[in-house]
Amino acid sequence: MNADKRKRLEAAGWKVGTVQEFLNLNDADMEYIETKLALTKAVKLQRKRKNLTQVALAECMKTSQSRVAKIEKGDPTVSVDLILRALFALGATRKELANAI
Amino acid sequence: MNADKRKRLEAAGWKVGTVQEFLNLNDADMEYIETKLALTKAVKLQRKRKNLTQVALAECMKTSQSRVAKIEKGDPTVSVDLILRALFALGATRKELANAI
DNA sequence: TGACTATATGCCAGAAATGGCATAGCATGG
DNA sequence: CCATGCTATGCCATTTCTGGCATATAGTCA
Structure with missing residues (x-):
């Protein structure tokens, strides 16, 4: 965003900032989130590379297809632990x- | 272990194998455990490097000293998520x- | 020795993640 | 159009993790 637009917005009463600021995320939070995201992408990529369905991967790691879907979608109820288990599986x-x- | 000793042990009724075999761990489990271990070591190392006490680190990441101790000791009740939060903190x-x- | 600081361990109530199931969406080919 | 195969979403009982507290242990210095 250029300085001009920013000024106009602020004059009109808008708060201008990044998503990070808006959500009150510190650097540690950001690194954590980005790491998690990178891992979910890796899972999807590797699974596709091996031509496995979510069901097949779920069997490998003894979980359910719905969990695998959530892993790959970055669902907030999924832990890094589970993502790592998927990758290693x-x-x-x-x-x-x-x-x- | 050399083949000779192995033979002698087996002749005497012993089962011979690795810890991995004994615990029925597959490769995925092993990678997971080793990864976790490497991370806990990194936490301890970084904390020492910064001359922080466990209490100080606990404050940084809004948890308790006992959790930090468990992280660094590889306590099984500690998730990778928490270890990562420590590292990023x-x-x-x-x-x-x-x-x- | 005793006081002090840092780390380790045990416990548990509350919070979060998990597996499993149902079902919805969405392509693709018949 | 409808099957069929794959993925996405919602729900919830059970399992697992977490923070907080108490206490134990270990090291250091006076």
Whole structure:
């Protein structure tokens, strides 16, 4: 956003800022969220690469298709632990994990 | 263990194998555990580097000293999510996280 | 020795994540 | 059009994790 537009908006009573500011996220929160997002993308990518369905992956890691869907969609009820279990079930190594982050 | 000793043990009725086999861990489990362990080590290292006490780190990440102790000791009731929060609270970046894994 | 600081361990009520199920959406091919 | 295969979403009982507190242990210094 250029300074001009910003001025006009603020003159009209708008608060201008980033999403991060709006949500009161600090750097640690941001890193955490971005890491999680990167991991979910890695899961989807690896699963597709192996031509597995969500059901198949779910069986591998002894969970349900709905959980796998939520993992890949970045559902907030999914922990990093579960995402890692998915990645490793897909045969990822620690090195590959590190690259994905 | 050399083949000789193995034979002698088995002749005497012992089962010979790795810890991994004994605990029925597959490769995915192993990678997961090792990753978690690497992360806990990174937390301890970074905290020491910054000369923080467990209490100080606990305040940073809005948890308790006992949790921090458990993180660093690899307590099984600690999730990877919490470990990551600790690392990021210590100012680690995603890149540093990747290196730690 | 005793006081002090840091870390470790046990416990538990409350909070969050999980698996499982149902079902809805959405392509693609017949 | 309807099947069929795959993915998405909602719900909820059970399981797991968390924060907080108490207390124990270990190290250091006076």
